[in-house]
Amino acid sequence: MPIHIKRLVLTFAVFLGLFLILQQVLKPKSFGELGHYRFNSINENASKELHYAGSDKCSKCHETEQTEKTDGFHAQLKCEACHGPGLKHSLFADKFTEGSLPDSLKLIKPSERKDCALCHQKNAARIKILFDTIDNTMIRQVDVMKHKLLDKKTKVEMKCIECHNPHQP
Ligand code: HEC
Ligand code: HEC
Ligand code: HEC
Ligand code: HEC
Structure with missing residues (x-):
């Protein structure tokens, strides 16, 4: 394989690795618990203080x-x-x-x-x-x-x- 292609592949590999690591670090804990969303957001919204009476x-x-x-x-x-x-x-x-x-x-x-x-x-x-x-x-x-x-x-x-x-x- 020519050297410039090897460098290119290596660069991609490094970025892919970084992406996978960052994704794991930054992903909220409750993501994916019940689906493709942050499950905690439901609890957080449900526990907000009410302001309207109806x-x-x-x-x-x-x-x-x-x-x-x-x-x-x-x-x-x-x-x-x-x-x-x-x-x-x-x-x-x-x-x-x-x-x-x-x-x-x-x-x-x-x-x-x-x-x-x-x-x-x-x-x-x-x-x-x-x-x-x-x-x-x-x-x-x-x-x-x-x-x-x-x-x-x-x-x-x-x-x-x-x-x-x-x-x-
Ligand atoms: C438990 C009884 C009660 C409920 C339920 C209630 N009110 Fe009142 N409201 C009052 C009383 C008592 C006053 C004061 C009357 C006065 O000062 O003459 C008042 C006054 C007001 C005033 C005049 C405010 C002012 O500064 O003069 C508005 C507007 C009003 N209410 C709207 C609402 C709306 C909209 C709701 C529903 C979200 C609501 N009220 C629910 C009892 C209630
Ligand atoms: C001096 C009395 C007067 C004042 C002040 C007034 N209106 Fe009117 N309005 C009328 C009358 C009478 C009509 C029905 C005849 C007409 O359309 O001219 C009307 C019609 C309307 C309509 C219905 C229009 C349609 O297309 O049928 C709307 C909406 C309205 N007014 C909103 C407002 C708003 C908002 C304000 C304050 C920015 C206002 N009016 C201030 C007397 C008034
Ligand atoms: C389109 C807007 C609007 C809506 C919807 C509305 N109001 Fe009002 N209300 C007003 C305005 C404006 C005043 C002040 C009237 C005035 O100063 O003469 C008022 C005044 C009042 C007052 C005070 C009356 C007084 O004598 O001082 C009460 C109580 C009230 N509203 C209750 C309600 C309730 C209950 C509802 C629902 C069923 C409601 N309003 C829906 C605009 C609204
Ligand atoms: C949150 C939106 C909202 C606000 C604020 C509001 N209106 Fe309306 N108004 C409506 C809707 C919706 C209707 C019903 C549809 C229509 O007839 O235009 C209506 C209808 C009316 C009409 C009847 C028009 C006709 O057909 O003759 C008048 C007059 C009017 N509004 C005046 C007022 C006045 C005066 C205020 C301020 C105190 C006000 N509105 C505030 C939403 C609003």
Whole structure:
């Protein structure tokens, strides 16, 4: 075998050896235990702290909002999509009298125009609703910078929720 081929083969052999050693050293212990994945990742995810309570929990104490929402266009939105993770709130809020909720248990109230824009801002890439059907898979878009921006009389910027009830828009 010519010398330059021998060198090439040797170089490949060295790299292959290095690769096999590194693979053994770096491979997580639980890899391959039950399949071609890191088995521990399931345990790690399962042991993460919970933050969300789920809408069923909310309706126990906030029947009014729940009922309003059920009949409206926002029926399919989860409470926590707007109010943020509420597990702690759900567990402890009833220990306090009205209006005395400590800050750590308070939830956000997304009442600014930008909060609604998150879903409703006109976006050329989104599918448009052409005919007036109740199809909750598509979101109606408005130009948040223009749509009913100012009060006709006072010319003051208006919040979306001054005209639309967020729980039944
Ligand atoms: C589209 C976003 C959105 C969703 C979904 C939503 N909310 Fe709200 N919620 C708001 C906004 C905005 C306010 C503040 C309204 C205001 O200040 O008048 C609010 C206010 C509230 C309040 C305070 C009412 C008060 O009188 O101060 C409660 C309680 C509440 N929401 C519970 C819920 C529950 C329970 C659900 C699920 C059934 C829910 N919300 C779903 C946006 C939302
Ligand atoms: C165990 C009863 C209970 C559960 C469950 C519960 N809440 Fe509340 N919530 C309260 C009480 C009590 C208040 C305080 C009322 C007050 O201060 O007037 C409150 C206030 C709120 C407010 C107004 C916050 C503020 O700063 O004024 C929002 C928004 C809210 N809850 C949303 C939710 C959502 C979303 C869920 C579900 C993840 C939920 N709540 C679950 C009892 C509960
Ligand atoms: C997480 C996404 C999301 C957020 C945030 C959100 N919406 Fe919606 N909204 C929807 C979906 C989904 C529908 C149902 C589909 C539709 O009719 O566009 C809807 C429907 C509506 C409609 C009914 C449109 C019609 O057909 O007449 C109005 C009005 C509306 N939302 C206003 C608001 C306002 C005001 C806010 C802010 C407080 C808000 N939305 C926040 C997702 C959202
Ligand atoms: C001054 C009152 C007023 C304010 C403020 C207002 N809206 Fe509206 N909105 C209306 C009325 C009335 C309609 C129905 C007639 C129309 O489309 O002009 C409507 C329609 C809508 C629709 C349905 C559009 C469609 O294609 O059917 C959406 C979505 C909406 N508004 C979201 C918002 C959002 C988001 C904000 C805040 C950025 C907002 N609105 C602020 C009065 C208001």
